[in-house]
Amino acid sequence: MEKKGALIVISGFSGAGKGTLVKRLLSDYDRFALSISMTTRAPREGEEDGREYFFVSRETFEKTIAENGLLEHAEYCGNYYGTPKAYVESKLSEGVDVILEIEVQGAFQIKKIFPEAVLFFVTPPSAKILEERLRGRGTESDEVIRKRLLRADEEAELMEQYDYVLVNDSLEECIKDAVSYIDAAKATPLRNKDFINQLKEELDSFSKGV
Amino acid sequence: MEKKGALIVISGFSGAGKGTLVKRLLSDYDRFALSISMTTRAPREGEEDGREYFFVSRETFEKTIAENGLLEHAEYCGNYYGTPKAYVESKLSEGVDVILEIEVQGAFQIKKIFPEAVLFFVTPPSAKILEERLRGRGTESDEVIRKRLLRADEEAELMEQYDYVLVNDSLEECIKDAVSYIDAAKATPLRNKDFINQLKEELDSFSKGV
Numbered sequence: 001m002e003k004k005g006a007l008i009v010i011s012g013f014s015g016a017g018k019g020t021l022v023k024r025l026l027s028d029y030d031r032f033a034l035s036i037s038m039t040t041r042a043p044r045e046g047e048e049d050g051r052e053y054f055f056v057s058r059e060t061f062e063k064t065i066a067e068n069g070l071l072e073h074a075e076y077c078g079n080y081y082g083t084p085k086a087y088v089e090s091k092l093s094e095g096v097d098v099i100l101e102i103e104v105q106g107a108f109q110i111k112k113i114f115p116e117a118v119l120f121f122v123t124p125p126s127a128k129i130l131e132e133r134l135r136g137r138g139t140e141s142d143e144v145i146r147k148r149l150l151r152a153d154e155e156a157e158l159m160e161q162y163d164y165v166l167v168n169d170s171l172e173e174c175i176k177d178a179v180s181y182i183d184a185a186k187a188t189p190l191r192n193k194d195f196i197n198q199l200k201e202e203l204d205s206f207s208k209g210v
Numbered sequence: 211m212e213k214k215g216a217l218i219v220i221s222g223f224s225g226a227g228k229g230t231l232v233k234r235l236l237s238d239y240d241r242f243a244l245s246i247s248m249t250t251r252a253p254r255e256g257e258e259d260g261r262e263y264f265f266v267s268r269e270t271f272e273k274t275i276a277e278n279g280l281l282e283h284a285e286y287c288g289n290y291y292g293t294p295k296a297y298v299e300s301k302l303s304e305g306v307d308v309i310l311e312i313e314v315q316g317a318f319q320i321k322k323i324f325p326e327a328v329l330f331f332v333t334p335p336s337a338k339i340l341e342e343r344l345r346g347r348g349t350e351s352d353e354v355i356r357k358r359l360l361r362a363d364e365e366a367e368l369m370e371q372y373d374y375v376l377v378n379d380s381l382e383e384c385i386k387d388a389v390s391y392i393d394a395a396k397a398t399p400l401r402n403k404d405f406i407n408q409l410k411e412e413l414d415s416f417s418k419g420v
Binding site: 127128130160184189199204206207 | 337338367368370372393394408410417
């Protein structure tokens, strides 16, 4: 079977616990690396090039876009942000599973260029619990909560296009499930084309050779 | 998430070890039941109605076909064999995962009627090992082995339409993988339509209610 790593895309509702999940996957398992984004914004104090971001000039960023060097990109507040293809691909070829935390539109951009990517949608076990978690933060106004729920409602429409729905009820279970679903995804025919083709070729030559 | 059982379809090359895998899944785990086929052939000594097969008359079998009561059926040597839908559905609704060991054409018949079925294709780690296993039985002529390899070659073309490729290298690993892939399959959006729809409805009413 494949020895290459898998590209793991993690999306989900605000308040679903994506960030904690990703942190724990990275700290608990050697097999994962976080995709590092490229940006044109200036580094903040304590940020290091190649750790938080790859910090580049606008010129370099646009050259990378033109060369098809990004898996996805977007512009916020006058700065570019994107996912460099080369970094992801070099990690994957080392057999490392690369994790990318990204919202739904970015996730589908990735899937288009990279059909073998494994798309996870993280959700609390119910909408009730999602609302409670959003309120539980205690810092948001009703207006902000309403906007988040509206956005969740829109995102829920797109859940069906993900590979796996990851229910975050207990965090520990959720981490174990994520790892186990990633292993399962690696056993799908889509991600074993080389293995299947080799098998076909060999069977072809053997059945002629007997 | 879904509490219903999953319909597990197991196909694979002759010599891949499907039979042993199925036996071990049934003996090692309470959560699995074997689908019992319906047939018009006479019971052999020691066979019990409802254990090896449901033994029925030709008339009953044809009535069951007409009533759409079979997930798939075929005729061999003048006898009908088929998979009764009612038995499978009653087990699934009890939360039991039902296993069906069946060749590729039957598997695709099942998938058509039952899109949530999880299709496994069992294969040795290489064509070389498949050939060795077929030869290792020591009882088959070159002609029989050549036919099996030709058939494997044809079946390999259809592997890509399965949900998971299950490599049977070590049997113990293969059993664990099968169980883990079944759990993963249960987390796909296709098999969580009720959960997703409920989530959408609740989000819809919550976002309006805040």
